[in-house]
Amino acid sequence: MILRFSVLNEDNKYTAKSIKECRNDIDKQLWKMHETIPDRIWNCGKTFAERIG
Numbered sequence: 001m002i003l004r005f006s007v008l009n010e011d012n013k014y015t016a017k018s019i020k021e022c023r024n025d026i027d028k029q030l031w032k033m034h035e036t037i038p039d040r041i042w043n044c045g046k047t048f049a050e051r052i053g
Contacts, residue, residue, distance in 0.1 A: 002053035003031060008046040015052070 005027050006013040014023065022028045030049035033042045041050045 001034060001051065003034060004050045004052050005030070006048050006050070008048065010046075 002015055002017050004013060004015050005023070016022050016027070016031070019028055019031045022031055026044050026047050027049065030042050030044055030047065033039075034049060034051055039051070041048060043049070
């Protein structure tokens with residue numbers, strides 16, 4: 001699984017190929033949400049995680 005993380009209204013985007021590559025706890029929680037319930041995009045507040053692979 002590959003996720004692209006982004007923050008609303010900011011130019012702060014990165015991709016992660018494993019939960020170890022997540023930069024903070026919110027991103028790790030979004031990763032776990034993708035593992036539990038597959039969907040294209042999950043968000044938590046202003047942070048979005050889009051499944052791209």
